[in-house]
Amino acid sequence: MAGRSAARGQASLPPASGGGPIAAMICPSTRSASTARTEEVMRPWRTRVHQHRPRPRRGVATAHRRTGIGDWIIQGVKGEFYPCKPDDAAVWHVHERNRQGDRNRVRRGLHDAPSGAHRIDKAGRRQPRTKPGRWGVFVRVLWRGGGYGRDAPAIAVTVAGVPEDRPYEQVARHIVRHALPSVTVTQYDDGSSDSMVDALITYPDGRTAALEIVGDYYRAYRVVLERLTREGQVLDAPTLKYSSRITVEDTSQIRELRAGIVDLLEFVEAEPTRASWPGRTVPAGVTQPRSATHSQRSTCSMPDPTGSLAAVRTWSSAPAF
Amino acid sequence: MVISARILIRRERDLNALPGWAAQFLTDTAPDVPRKLAASGYPERQAFIWATVTTPHEIASILDGDALPTEAPDLPDGVTHLWVGG
Numbered sequence: 001m002a003g004r005s006a007a008r009g010q011a012s013l014p015p016a017s018g019g020g021p022i023a024a025m026i027c028p029s030t031r032s033a034s035t036a037r038t039e040e041v042m043r044p045w046r047t048r049v050h051q052h053r054p055r056p057r058r059g060v061a062t063a064h065r066r067t068g069i070g071d072w073i074i075q076g077v078k079g080e081f082y083p084c085k086p087d088d089a090a091v092w093h094v095h096e097r098n099r100q101g102d103r104n105r106v107r108r109g110l111h112d113a114p115s116g117a118h119r120i121d122k123a124g125r126r127q128p129r130t131k132p133g134r135w136g137v138f139v140r141v142l143w144r145g146g147g148y149g150r151d152a153p154a155i156a157v158t159v160a161g162v163p164e165d166r167p168y169e170q171v172a173r174h175i176v177r178h179a180l181p182s183v184t185v186t187q188y189d190d191g192s193s194d195s196m197v198d199a200l201i202t203y204p205d206g207r208t209a210a211l212e213i214v215g216d217y218y219r220a221y222r223v224v225l226e227r228l229t230r231e232g233q234v235l236d237a238p239t240l241k242y243s244s245r246i247t248v249e250d251t252s253q254i255r256e257l258r259a260g261i262v263d264l265l266e267f268v269e270a271e272p273t274r275a276s277w278p279g280r281t282v283p284a285g286v287t288q289p290r291s292a293t294h295s296q297r298s299t300c301s302m303p304d305p306t307g308s309l310a311a312v313r314t315w316s317s318a319p320a321f
Numbered sequence: 322m323v324i325s326a327r328i329l330i331r332r333e334r335d336l337n338a339l340p341g342w343a344a345q346f347l348t349d350t351a352p353d354v355p356r357k358l359a360a361s362g363y364p365e366r367q368a369f370i371w372a373t374v375t376t377p378h379e380i381a382s383i384l385d386g387d388a389l390p391t392e393a394p395d396l397p398d399g400v401t402h403l404w405v406g407g
Contacts, residue, residue, distance in 0.1 A: 172369045175406060197361045209365035209402070212358050214351045216376045 172213045173199050185211065231255070237262050339383045340394030343370055343405055348397045355399030368400045372407035381407050 173185045182204050189196040199211040235258055347354055347368060358366035372381050383390070384407035394403055 172371065172404070172406060176367075176369070176404065195357060195360055197357055197363075200363075201365075201367065207365065208363060209367055210358050210361040210363040211367045211369060212354045213369040213371070214354050215371040216346060216350070 169198050169213045173211075176201060176211065231258065235261070335379065336383055336388055336390040337392045338379055339390045339405060340392050340403075342377065342380045343403055344394045344396055346370060347400060352397075355397045357399075359399030365401055366399060367402035367404065368396075369404040369406065372405065376407065 169187070173187065176185045176199075177183065180201070184202045186200050186202070187198070188200045188210075189198045197210040198213045201209040201211050203209070239262065347370070351370075354368050355366075358368065372384055384405065396403060
């Protein structure tokens with residue numbers, strides 16, 4: 001299966017250095033659809049691929065269309081969503097574009113500008129973007145199980161960059177332990193309430209202190225988080241079989257995401273491929289522990305413009321799949 | 322053969338910019354931190370701020386050195402102790 005995945009990753013995709021609309025670079029499809037549902041979901045995408053790119057060889061896109069836990073879902077320039085495997089070159093390419101955009105914004109002192117909201121003209125001035133979403137949107141299916149704490153299936157949406165402060169929190173707790181060797185520092189916030197502090201520090205004499213950990217993130221992350229909070233981080237999806245937790249990046253357009261994600265996940269459920277994802281074995285009828293979910297999320301989709309967080313992953317003590 | 326050179330230009334660092342930045346960060350950027358800490362009810366409430374790639378360079382460069390600020394931060398209500406990491 002690993003060999004097949006590697007082959008899929010190289011298949012019929014344009015070189016990473018190419019320009020042009022993102023949508024033309026993502027996981028071309030074929031007409032080998034097996035269900036009417038597939039035809040319905042994929043039709044707009046296929047139409048655009050015909051306009052920009054030659055059709056790929058048969059069989060490649062069939063694999064791409066199946067999306068399971070850990071796979072990416074990318075939004076095209078018109079708000080449509082495409083499922084992609086993690087080893088897909090298109091995923092890497094779009095992610096690199098996002099990262100490069102982050103670097104450019106930092107270099108030009110514009111890191112406070114929401115991603116995708118502006119472009120920079122030749123004079124270095126900030127101009128409104130004429131093509132919203134051009135940098136693409138990442139959504140990653142990270143968890144799927146029954147209920148999500150509810151009776152009916154639902155989709156929980158979180159923002160990459162904000163939940164990814166979990167490794168930050170782990171290192172921060174370690175630093176506090178290191179600086180104050182006689183204390184114990186334990187994680188306290190289990191996500192069950194918004195008002196919980198991140199950790200508790202217990203001194204040898206029994207005193208306890210609250211510890212709240214925060215990162216100086218991009219403004220864009222905070223904007224998306226606020227928007228999610230306003231519009232709801234849990235989306236009821238009674239037509240779905242399973243609940244899902246997905247993570248979006250800061251360039252995400254939440255409204256479009258909410259409008260299209262149920263359709264996409266219905267399609268995903270029609271072709272489950274959990275067992276085919278190399279290295280990750282998730283039992284059927286999965287109900288994963290929260291810690292495992294957090295671990296997976298933080299090591300899979302952390303926005304890391306400088307690559308400086310790579311070592312942080314070693315601090316994760318949560319069980320891996 | 323490719324030869325690359327890296328030039329690092331350093332200017333005098335104002336160590337006391339750090340507590341001012343941290344206090345302003347907690348007040349303006351992350352006001353929920355002192356709010357959550359205050360609501361926790363614990364007598365000792367510590368905030369840990371991670372400086373990231375978007376943190377102003379004059380602040381991040383202080384964290385690279387060994388010297389510490391000499392001024393105490395003017396912390397907002399709700400925060401009694403402060404950590405800054407980078």
